[in-house]
Amino acid sequence: MADTFVTDDGSIHSYNASKFNIDSINSGNVLLRVFEQSKEPKYQLAVQALREQLKHHPKTSNGAFWHKQVYPHQLWLDGVYMGMPFLAYYSSLFEQGASLQQVVHEFEVTREQLRDDKTGLYFHAWDESKQMDWADKETGRSAYFWGRALGWLAMALVDVLDYIPADNTELRQPLLNMVTELAADLARFQDAETGVWYHIMDKAGERGNYLESSGSSMFVYFYAKAINKGYLPKEQYLDISKKAWQGLLNEFVLVHPDGSISLTNMVQVAGLGAGRDGSYHYYMSEPIYRNDSKGTGPFIMAGVQMAQLLKD
Numbered sequence: 001m002a003d004t005f006v007t008d009d010g011s012i013h014s015y016n017a018s019k020f021n022i023d024s025i026n027s028g029n030v031l032l033r034v035f036e037q038s039k040e041p042k043y044q045l046a047v048q049a050l051r052e053q054l055k056h057h058p059k060t061s062n063g064a065f066w067h068k069q070v071y072p073h074q075l076w077l078d079g080v081y082m083g084m085p086f087l088a089y090y091s092s093l094f095e096q097g098a099s100l101q102q103v104v105h106e107f108e109v110t111r112e113q114l115r116d117d118k119t120g121l122y123f124h125a126w127d128e129s130k131q132m133d134w135a136d137k138e139t140g141r142s143a144y145f146w147g148r149a150l151g152w153l154a155m156a157l158v159d160v161l162d163y164i165p166a167d168n169t170e171l172r173q174p175l176l177n178m179v180t181e182l183a184a185d186l187a188r189f190q191d192a193e194t195g196v197w198y199h200i201m202d203k204a205g206e207r208g209n210y211l212e213s214s215g216s217s218m219f220v221y222f223y224a225k226a227i228n229k230g231y232l233p234k235e236q237y238l239d240i241s242k243k244a245w246q247g248l249l250n251e252f253v254l255v256h257p258d259g260s261i262s263l264t265n266m267v268q269v270a271g272l273g274a275g276r277d278g279s280y281h282y283y284m285s286e287p288i289y290r291n292d293s294k295g296t297g298p299f300i301m302a303g304v305q306m307a308q309l310l311k312d
Contacts, residue, residue, distance in 0.1 A: 002034045002043065010045025017053045020069035025050050026082040032089050051090050054083065060128045064109040065104075065252045071273050072113045073129040077122055080110055081152035081159075088163040095120060100164055104171050107160075110153065111178060119203055120185025121145040125272050134278025135266055145201040146270055151218025152300065154182060175188065175199070179231045187240055193246030200283055201269060208284035213252040214266040216293030217302045222304035245306045248299065254290070260287045266295035 005013050005027075015024055028050040035043035058066045060075055065083055067076040084103050091099035113126040124142045127135035136144045157179050164171050189201050196216035203209045221243040226232040255261040268287045272278050291297075 004032060006031065006042055007048045008042050010042045010049065011044050012049065012126065017047070017049065020053065020057050020066065020082045022065055022067055024082075025054065025086050028086045029089060032086070032093065036093070042144060047090060048094075051084065051094075060109070062109050062112075063105055064113075065106065067125070067274070070170035074125055074127050074132070074272075075113060075147035076125040076272065077110065077114065077153045079196070080106060081156040082091040084156050085159040085163075088160040092163040094187065096163070097163075097168075099167075101170055101255075103160055104164075104174055107157065107178060116145070119145070119189075119202055120181065121189070122150050124149045124270075124278070132272070132278075134272055134276070142272060144203075144278065144280060144283060146283060147197050147199055147201050147212050147215030148218065148267065148270065148294070149215075150186075150201065151215040151222070153210070154186070154222035155218050155298065155301075157182070158229065158231065161229065176231055179226055183223065183226065183232050183237060186222075188198055189238075190240065190244065191247070194251050195245075196251055199282065203280070206280070208280075210265060210288075211251055212265055212267060213248065213263050213300060214292070216244065216248055217263075217295060217298040218303035220248060221298055221305055224302060224309045228305060228308050241306065241309065245302065248302070262290045263296050263299050264290050266290070266292050268292055269294075300304060 028047050031043050031047050035047065044261045053066070058069060058072070060066065064075045065079060066072060067079045068072050072289050073230060084106050088103045089100055091097050091103070114122045116123060122145065124144060124146045130137055130140045136143070157175055161172065161175055189197060191197065191211060192202065194211060197219060198204050198209050199212040199215070200206070200209050220241065223232065223237055223244065227234050227237055227241060251262050254264050256262065266289050268289045270283055270286050276282055
């Protein structure tokens with residue numbers, strides 16, 4: 001599969017570094033794994049090109065990567081997942097971990113700018129310039145807690161810890177603290193009846209709001225992997241994880257007559273650029289899909305972690 005995107009000289013088809021789009025970085029995780037397995041030079045050249053983008057990628061004044069050059073001064077929760085696991089992985093392979101402090105700093109800025117003290121949930125995005133229509137004129141924050149955005153952050157937390165040495169408590173502890181904190185905060189918004197989470201997380205019962213499968217899958221992955229890795233106490237979070245996993249199966253898995261399945265009730269996208277105003281109506285207006293990769297991928301990943309968690 002990677003061969004269809006990477007040429008012999010390491011060029012990546014359709015990749016344009018000059019756009020400074022952090023979404024382009026995430027696929028580099030696959031290339032890093034392929035390089036580790038094959039040792040083919042073209043994959044090292046490809047990931048070096050992605051790393052070079054991050055060396056020049058614009059940042060906010062406090063050091064967080066912009067989401068895209070066309071969205072200046074903006075930190076989105078989505079982007080933390082798109083960029084930081086790659087940077088941590090790359091740095092552990094090729095830089096002796098020299099960029100891990102930068103990775104951790106991204107999470108620290110994200111928590112400082114986007115976490116809501118009242119709910120513990122994270123707003124979707126922050127515009128340092130406070131110029132976007134959706135940006136609060138005092139804080140620069142968007143107005144709503146979008147489930148999948150917070151799911152990206154949750155997965156990024158447990159994934160980057162894979163690359164920070166176990167004895168480096170200075171770098172690991174801030175992330176472990178965020179895992180503990182987020183696990184408790186998410187649990188408060190888990191739907192008591194179904195075990196899954198709403199599209200807009202704190203608006204259960206609001207007109208148009210619905211239980212959403214991609215964000216819920218991400219949260220299952222977060223809980224299960226955190227327990228498997230010892231970041232969360234099993235006795236405290238096993239039941240929450242099992243209820244959420246069963247909720248995914250009950251609420252979102254549609255079995256077809258031929259035995260194949262579909263994953264339902266996933267929002268296709270919910271961005272904050274291109275004229276989107278970040279209103280409640282906007283989040284409710286985005287199309288609801290089946291089997292979009294942004295949901296099926298985390299669902300499969302959640303299943304792998306739950307299988308490991310429940311095998312004992």
